[in-house]
Amino acid sequence: MNKQDAHARAESLLKQMTVEEKIAQMTQISYAGCTREEALMWAERGAGSFLHVLGDDAREIQQTALHTRLGIPVLFGIDAVHGHCLNRDAAIFPSQLSMACSFNPELPKKIGRATAEEVAEDGLHWTFAPVLCLARDPRWGRVDETFGEDPYLAGEMGAAMIRGFQGDQLDDPESILACAKHYIAYGEAVGARDACDTEVTMRKVREVFLPPFRKAMEADCATVMTAYGSLDGTPLTLHEEVLKRVLRDELGFKGFVVTDWDNVNSLITNQHVCADMEDASVKAAQAGNDMMMRTKEFYEAAVAACKDGRLSMEQVDTAVMHILTVKAELGLLDYPEKPCRKGRIGCEEHRALALDAAREGLVLLRNNGMLPLKGAKKIAVIGPNADDIRAQYGDWTYFTHPMNNPDETEPQRPYTTVLEGMGNVFTDAEIVYHKGCDVMNRTPSDLEGAVAAAKGCDAIVLVLGDTIQQAGETHDRADLSLTGDQDALFRKLRALGIPMTVVLMSSKPLCIPAEAAEADALVVAFNGGMAGGQAIAELLAGKIAPVGRLPISFPVHTGQIPVYYNSLTGWHGGKYEDQPAEPLFAFGEGLGYTTFAYSDLAFDPETLQLTVTVTNTGDVEGTETVQAYLRDVVSSVMTPVKKFVAFTKVTLNAGESKTVSLPLSRESFSLINAKEQQVVEPGEFLLMAGHSSKDADLLTLSVQMA
Numbered sequence: 001m002n003k004q005d006a007h008a009r010a011e012s013l014l015k016q017m018t019v020e021e022k023i024a025q026m027t028q029i030s031y032a033g034c035t036r037e038e039a040l041m042w043a044e045r046g047a048g049s050f051l052h053v054l055g056d057d058a059r060e061i062q063q064t065a066l067h068t069r070l071g072i073p074v075l076f077g078i079d080a081v082h083g084h085c086l087n088r089d090a091a092i093f094p095s096q097l098s099m100a101c102s103f104n105p106e107l108p109k110k111i112g113r114a115t116a117e118e119v120a121e122d123g124l125h126w127t128f129a130p131v132l133c134l135a136r137d138p139r140w141g142r143v144d145e146t147f148g149e150d151p152y153l154a155g156e157m158g159a160a161m162i163r164g165f166q167g168d169q170l171d172d173p174e175s176i177l178a179c180a181k182h183y184i185a186y187g188e189a190v191g192a193r194d195a196c197d198t199e200v201t202m203r204k205v206r207e208v209f210l211p212p213f214r215k216a217m218e219a220d221c222a223t224v225m226t227a228y229g230s231l232d233g234t235p236l237t238l239h240e241e242v243l244k245r246v247l248r249d250e251l252g253f254k255g256f257v258v259t260d261w262d263n264v265n266s267l268i269t270n271q272h273v274c275a276d277m278e279d280a281s282v283k284a285a286q287a288g289n290d291m292m293m294r295t296k297e298f299y300e301a302a303v304a305a306c307k308d309g310r311l312s313m314e315q316v317d318t319a320v321m322h323i324l325t326v327k328a329e330l331g332l333l334d335y336p337e338k339p340c341r342k343g344r345i346g347c348e349e350h351r352a353l354a355l356d357a358a359r360e361g362l363v364l365l366r367n368n369g370m371l372p373l374k375g376a377k378k379i380a381v382i383g384p385n386a387d388d389i390r391a392q393y394g395d396w397t398y399f400t401h402p403m404n405n406p407d408e409t410e411p412q413r414p415y416t417t418v419l420e421g422m423g424n425v426f427t428d429a430e431i432v433y434h435k436g437c438d439v440m441n442r443t444p445s446d447l448e449g450a451v452a453a454a455k456g457c458d459a460i461v462l463v464l465g466d467t468i469q470q471a472g473e474t475h476d477r478a479d480l481s482l483t484g485d486q487d488a489l490f491r492k493l494r495a496l497g498i499p500m501t502v503v504l505m506s507s508k509p510l511c512i513p514a515e516a517a518e519a520d521a522l523v524v525a526f527n528g529g530m531a532g533g534q535a536i537a538e539l540l541a542g543k544i545a546p547v548g549r550l551p552i553s554f555p556v557h558t559g560q561i562p563v564y565y566n567s568l569t570g571w572h573g574g575k576y577e578d579q580p581a582e583p584l585f586a587f588g589e590g591l592g593y594t595t596f597a598y599s600d601l602a603f604d605p606e607t608l609q610l611t612v613t614v615t616n617t618g619d620v621e622g623t624e625t626v627q628a629y630l631r632d633v634v635s636s637v638m639t640p641v642k643k644f645v646a647f648t649k650v651t652l653n654a655g656e657s658k659t660v661s662l663p664l665s666r667e668s669f670s671l672i673n674a675k676e677q678q679v680v681e682p683g684e685f686l687l688m689a690g691h692s693s694k695d696a697d698l699l700t701l702s703v704q705m706a
């Protein structure tokens, strides 16, 4: 239904609603937080939304809602962030961070679509994804949920994913609502301590954190989630400037805003800016939050506040109009459950997509010629994450967020671990396996056992990383070194002198300077989803070529953070006395099984097209991700040493050359000035194109902009 009709439909409902019914629409109930009877009572009251309820439980609630006076259907939300992963039958895709390695927006778009089909089949309507926070401090627990450190890449990938979830029309049978979260600057909390204060100015918010949300609005994202934290001491839940002036007036957001989990209550308990629930409810609603997640006490407090005039009816009506208009646009008022196809949950097509996605997410960072691995007769597969599906899946699956039956959290097939993938792919080789140690030393290590297993092998594949206990909310880390005996395991195996590939299966960059320097090959796999192990084995065998690039920089040492590529310059080079100036790996890095050369960088000031010729200088076909960066040479405020502005992919046969175009826009050249205005300041700009964000990988051209 188009926006105009949806608005009219919402308006006619609003006119018939009592105060209680309006406030109920603004209340979102956590199914896990109440008994079945309570859930049905909330449905009878007309609660606008429930979260974390699946299938028949959701259907029962919906039936109750449909039999209320106005029969307004409940909107069901779920964290389907890399697939409909809280449903154990679903296709489990790679994490957002892994998806970002593809530098291919078509991928999150397809994953968004597949996820929407699965969510819709479960009778649900809304996913709390994508995450548009930036991961500029890898100590943060939620790095895996992001598209990495760069605003432009996150915006491109996020907007594509939103288009996948929401389809061409929200009322298509298999479209669901997307949610741009967490608004805003949540990933930059001080010290990477989850949900603490973010000490940045509004200028910085606009320059760094807002662009992905702007892209989300251009993609017509239907909902936005308010972050937990605070910005310079003002809880985001109460931040009228970002919730109203920036989001509504400037970005033109027309959908509804939902708070994050119990944000209203946190105004009292964690943030100490409200005295009681009525105070918190009034302030959260007045600031522009339309729906309150999980805080059911909001209902009575807000009804009372409306009656005694402390909460304005105008504000309540605005919020309810936002919610009902989205419900109407989604088709929910006509179809409480989408008339979608059945049999899509975990279907073969989605499993094939999960494999493609895992392949595109692999990043080869070192290779002294060991890979592709040919002719090995006996291969040792070693390490704590070689056969651990939980580590491979990462956060936000039925392991980490069990829903209805928390005791039944055994892994459910189909999935393929690295060990299994190696067996599938290297059919002519003998595969020996030893775990060696735990990621966190929960069980005794057996380093000698691992060494004994590896002796006599032609190759070692060592799979290291982190575990699901080391990622997610409340799991920020002060030290990003490999934990447990993983480094010791690496050293002992390395001492054997057998060709060794290290695979890093982790939720985020870890500090692995020894592995990077000494392994024969290094592959970063992050959390690759159900087919992650198969994809890794295929890459090692050369059945597929590595195409991934890093969407996030890797520090050499935790104390070297921040190491994001788009820093501002410092007087003394911004270098620590005891650390190198450069990160271990920079944004955009990643090798293939061939090499590329760049030439003829040119710019057309009329069309703003940057062109560059790329030549495959190796012996085999390969795909390059051509990256463009820009530097403003003299500006009224300091600007980053480089800013990522465009990318494209090109596949070339051995020896082949092609000239590729990278379209820039006026916006690419803009900055946020001291008055918080987005402007292009005339003068010289350096345009760069090449293989990664590293200076040595880029050709540079000076241009003038009027």
Ligand code: NOJ
Residues within 6 Å of the ligand: 051, 079, 128, 181, 260, 261
């Ligand atoms: C809290 C998380 O911060 C958010 O990302 C998630 O969507 C909600 N809980 C609902 O589970």
